[in-house]
Amino acid sequence: MSDQSHKIPQTEPRFSATFDTSTMSEIRRAAATGIYDIRGGGAKRKLPHFDDLLFLGASVSRYPLEGYREKCGTDVVLGTRFAKKPIHLKTPVTIAGMSFGALSGPAKESLGRGASAVGTSTTTGDGGMTPEERGHSTTLVYQYLPSRYGMNPDDLRKADAIEVVVGQGAKPGGGGMLLGQKITKRVAKMRCLPEGIDQRSSCRHPDWTGPDDLEIKIAELREITDWEKPIYVKVGATRPYFDVALAVKAGADVVVLDGMQGGTAATQEVFIEHVGIPILAAIRPAVQALQDMGMHRKVQLIVSGGIRNGADVAKALALGADAVAIGTAALVALGDNDPHLEEEYKKLGTTAGAYDDWHEGRDPAGITTQDPELMKRVDPVQAGRRLANYLSVMTMEAQVIARACGKSHLHNLEPEDLVALTVEASAMAKVPLAGTTWIPGVTKY
Amino acid sequence: METLTFDLDKKPLREINQFLHGDASTLNGKSIVIENPNGAHNIAVGLKADVEVTIKGHAGYYAAGMNQLAKVVVEGSVGSGVAENMMSGHVHVKGFASNAAGATANGGLLVIDGDAGLRCAIALKGADIVVGGSVGSFSAFMAQAGNLVILGDAGEGLGDSIYEARLFVRGKVKSLGADCEEKVMGPEERKILVDLLSRSGHGDVDPDSFKLYGSARTLYHFHVDNAGAY
């Protein structure tokens, strides 16, 4: 008998899909500490994204352009609506706003060097403009944020464009955070805060509340800068049709739309993963709003949130954006989460590729830190070079795709060139499911 | 002093502001009068010269916004955000001010003879503000540095989540916000108050009739036991 009982097959240990190991570890962490998890980066779960779209390319019914020989333009002009001095970029891939404070001085300098080398812009962030950044960025966009940390009119006048930040994709409706470890003397002084405190940035602007006020605020910024500089409005992707329409009504030259995959320096995990919508779902309603107002291509649209390569750039542009912005990918190009630092990531209880405790300020790569020793690891010349290489590759990749679709400029890509791999992506991007003419919500199957 | 007069009924605001942004060396020491403001927004914003601007009537939002060096006098009332993010200089409102007066101001002196609305001195970053009347609710919210002197009363939630700013109140405070508490006024603070009273035309007011409020500093670090206050 006992022999037989040995033969009863055992069910193999089975993990729950609902209570997976990361969920359970978070329950244990919450139970031990009593406070929510804060981390950097964007949404980590799988979401409908540009990977769910494909280009059709040319064949008999369309003809392609010759790779490397026939011209495929990549330039973009931002701020043509009202600004006396619009911005001219050679590539539609821009560097998103990331604060000095969240990032080290050398990291900001690297971003400036890399972007300038390929003719694109960088953006300041919560915490103001540093001389390193202004000095090394040919085109610098100055963020005007709810916290107004480090905000001053001299820097406003030094900027090439102004970005009024209403929200961010990682945390629409939320303000920033910078924990004590990163509030060093220099950061504290720039933000006018006591050194070493846990800082929260406000989530609303202090001196305006609704779209009608925003219109007056934008007018103020224009008056102060004598109508020279393009004014962007950045929103997290939530109700893109209405937000874009209101931003345009308020007088924006450019709208920046950031999806939920978009990175952040530090935010509650629950916020990052559960608030906002993926950029794939946000672009078409945003473009629709511009088209309904007769403003598509007059007010430019910059989209961001999980842009990684030239295919993502081409897809965003084909859906109607004028340019894209990258945050996380730019940091990776500088050296963030690089496997050669694996030993050090292990010491922090993580592994290369998964490190996201940027708020703790102990980044072995020297990028998301204010530690003077760690930040020495970033060589702005070399890191800037890597970023420039990467930006060039993205641009060339987008050109490869555009030529294959027979387009002589990236902006000639259109939804027509795309199909979707999944029903969800088809419904969100409003392009047909591959092999069919079906767009859920638009055409009948 | 050379005086120049602009009539907002006849000249577009953009041209007046652009004139005021001219070369400081030619503007310094000049006196400019703006007639018929009629509540226009963004009058005299972004100045950076040692000029004196007198607005003959009511102004709208952001009057004297981001001021540097200039002295701006409003002979009437102002809309939201007067002297917002001022860096230096002096802004004097002879009437009342709407919401967010002196928001995020870094330096300089803002004097309001009448009352101020909600969120006066919100996120103050180092400037001095003297309000002759009362202020509305949520004033000095997240005020980081600088001084707010209120001769009248304060509304609800004064100084919520305040950092290192000082709040001097002569009248009643309806309620204090999270982490704001009454402080003992030492000689250093008293000196600041006396100086501000005299510079704002209230030199005859007894400094000892004020109470001082500031940060209890219990919310400076995230802590589970403070969760209720966040």
Ligand SMILES: Cc1cc2nc3c(=O)[nH]c(=O)nc-3n(C[C@H](O)[C@H](O)[C@H](O)COP(=O)(O)O)c2cc1C
């Ligand atoms: C380290 C870091 C700091 C950031 N700081 C800011 C900021 O100060 N202001 C802002 O508007 N967005 C900020 N963002 C968001 C970016 O501007 C951008 O929206 C986002 O990174 C785009 O998504 P991606 O990271 O997937 O490319 C930050 C992002 C990162 C990764």
